[in-house]
Amino acid sequence: MKGSFNLNALLRDNIKKLVPYSSARDEFKGEASVLLDANENAFGSPYREDFHRYPDPLQHRVKEKLSKIKGVPAANIFLGNGSDEAIDLLYRAFCTPGKDNVILVPPTYGMYEVSANINDVAYRKVNLTPDYQLDLDGIAEAIDSQTKLIFICSPNNPTGNSLNRTDIETILVNFDGLVVVDEAYINFSKQPSFTKDLSEFPNLVILQTLSKAWGLAALRLGMAFASEEIITVFNKIKPPYNINQATQNIVLEALDNVDQVNSWIQEIVAEREKLSATLADIAQVAHITPSDANFILVKLEEPRALYNFLVSKGIIVRDRSKVELCEGCLRLTVGTPAENEELVSAVYTFYGATNN
């Protein structure tokens, strides 16, 4: 640990040497009336909207709009086919298979591990503490000269709590690799985003997504915020047209509805607190982790049997009861008021019928 950050030293050799694919839209960017450079069908699309031209590879218009909403310059934004694409690109840019390693801090989002396995990159797990915070000593011990990335999810999935900001800052200051802070649930949190601190930490990568609070999971649009230097690396290795035109068009319109999203967020947070309070009154509910997200992790009796009972009622929740440090827990997404009432009433029925 401790040294000075040098992005070039972190990059894989093959990526340093890479000559990126240069698409037709990279080579000619101006206005023209006759486009005969990309082997498209000049007649049009067999559809009511035109999709016959390749999309903007760097999604300038979407980034301009996001820049205003997020307060982050467009040059510091990467857009991916879901934030899962950014996670994969981080491995591919910085981790040499069979040589480098990353640090994961479970229980956390499963894609960091799956993506490591897909890329044949080793990972070292340093469990969160029993109150779901970072084990700084454990992380310091696990880091070696081949450690390239640390993934930190805050608010954390599946626990729902935010990780202490000062702990994350300690890692940012002392670790020479990249610190990836996944803020998929930041819109529901009382904690401020790390986006304001990008200029302070050259090794910070923030992930956000339109899949959760923004209600656009099906469009697949994830964001990474980082230094221009890091964004340049992502752009160099991403598939040339990774965000399709339909997604770009729809997102541009949807981003005008910030007020609608903010009012949903308020409602979801209120419903989250109400659902937590109601479930906490049930004798068989042992613990609910205070949540900064749009879900709650609930420790309760007979989790698997309750899960199956809920399925039989057509209510699907996430069974995390076999996950280390989440033993006995189900993860419940906050739904509409009607859905939450249906859930609560089914939970009452289950325990009433089996225990009381």
Ligand SMILES: *Cc1c(COP(=O)(O)O)cnc(C)c1O
């Ligand atoms: C849902 C989720 C994402 C996934 O985002 P996509 O943009 O839909 O790929 C990323 N990180 C965490 C922690 C999530 O829970």
